[in-house]
Amino acid sequence: MSYNPSLFTPPPNSNEDEETHIRENFNPLFFQDGNIILKSQNVGIRVHRSVLEMHSRTLKTIFENNPTCPADSRSPPTLFIDVTDWDLVHYINAVYNRSRDYFMVRPQAFDITASLIRSSRVLHNDFLRVNTIKRLHNEYPTKIANWDSIKNSEFTRICKVPGLHIEVVHLGRSEHLYTILPAALYRICKQYDMDTICDGVLCIDDRRAVLSLEDKLLCGRAKEKLYYAQGEMTHGWIFDGSIPVASCPRLGKCEAAKNEVKQDVVGIMPRIRALDKWPQRWNDKFCRRCELMAKRMHQTGRIRVWDALPGIFDFVSWNDLRLLEEQKVYL
Incomplete structure (x- = not known):
């Protein structure tokens, strides 16, 4: 994402209900101070420019090329980021709240993991991206010794929920995390019959996790090979x-x-x-x-x-x- 002066414009009207709902998930510190508003689809978050520069090579480059922010702190410039609202929510929480779920060894909800991987790519936060990807590598390894270790242990870095492996395949393909795909697809082939693979798996939020047509066909061929x-x-x-x-x-x-x-x-x-x-x-x-x-x-x-x-x-x-x-x- 290169610098573009048009990025720093007053935020458009947003869905207030959605914004209020998401803001409730933040530490109020984010909205008491700051000289930059990060804006996703419906959410704007007011944060300090220096904090953003510290964690994002992309934002650091943009700010270095941008004129000094207006003196009126009541109308700070807005930077629009091409991520979902929840991706932005989890990114800012990870940057500000390092003691929370984002960097702990304990299991993390997959939607948080996916959000951090996507947002850290867009914002070039290498530290956050690498450490979040490690969670997936722990669960979907490239060495059989590591596979045996996780199978012998009840410890996990990703919360186990219905449809998880299917969601992991989607994330792996979209984010170029190629090394997690064989183990994730194997788990799908082992855990589900072809009817379930074709119809999808009902998730805890009543969504249905469904593989792409190409991956359904791939699993059908792979089952025979296995x-x-x-x-x-x-x-x-x-x-x-x-x-x-x-x-x-x-x-x-x-x-x-x-x-x-x-x-x-x-x-x-x-x-x-x-x-x-x-x-x-x-x-x-x-x-x-x-x-x-x-x-x-x-x-x-x-x-x-x-x-x-x-x-x-x-x-x-x-x-x-x-x-x-x-x-x-x-x-």
Whole structure:
């Protein structure tokens, strides 16, 4: 956003009810002082120019090229920002209230996360953008070790709500956060059947989170690939004759155990388990030699699926996704 003198004009008439509703979410400090009004669609927020310069390269550049603000503090200049009202609300709260939800380790509502990512991009607040994106990287990682860590822990950086993964996919595509897409799409394929993917998921605010048509088709193709991948990689040891091992001391029992596990995996309605860890219910079914071999092959298969995950969703490799994201987001 480059400097344009027309940006500094009296604010147009706004929806007073909407403005009042949103202003109630602010610390009154914002409206007691300041020499700049930041204006979104319906909301104007009066803040100090120096605070804005401190947190935004874009605004700093604009202010440096702008003549001195009028002396009459009752009519400060207005700068129109191309963000939604709530994006502006959350941005200003994050800038002024660092002790609140915006920088805490505790879980954050996804709408706040999305607002901060969008607004920090528009206003070039690199610190806020990078630290907010880290929340998404924590939940949708690029390494299987990190995936296992979050699956083993109840701790989360994003509040879990219905439709979350679908909203994450929309945000990832619009904000060029390519590295979160494979894990988010995998969660969708694993959690929902195709009817739900096509119809969308009802959110807690009665909206319906719906994938784009392209992503619906992508998930349909990916589900088939994931079924094939888990049969060939994660559960390949069940079908390729590796178990029982040649030195198995109880061939008959381990063969029967393998068939029992096969029924568990295939079942009447197969589910996507391509990245599932070895379940405890399979422990002690095999002899020690067969179990060690099966667990080793199971883990190796999971890693192979993880490495192939971007390609399953028609993306480039993990490393190339990271490079693309760095070029779009951090430069």
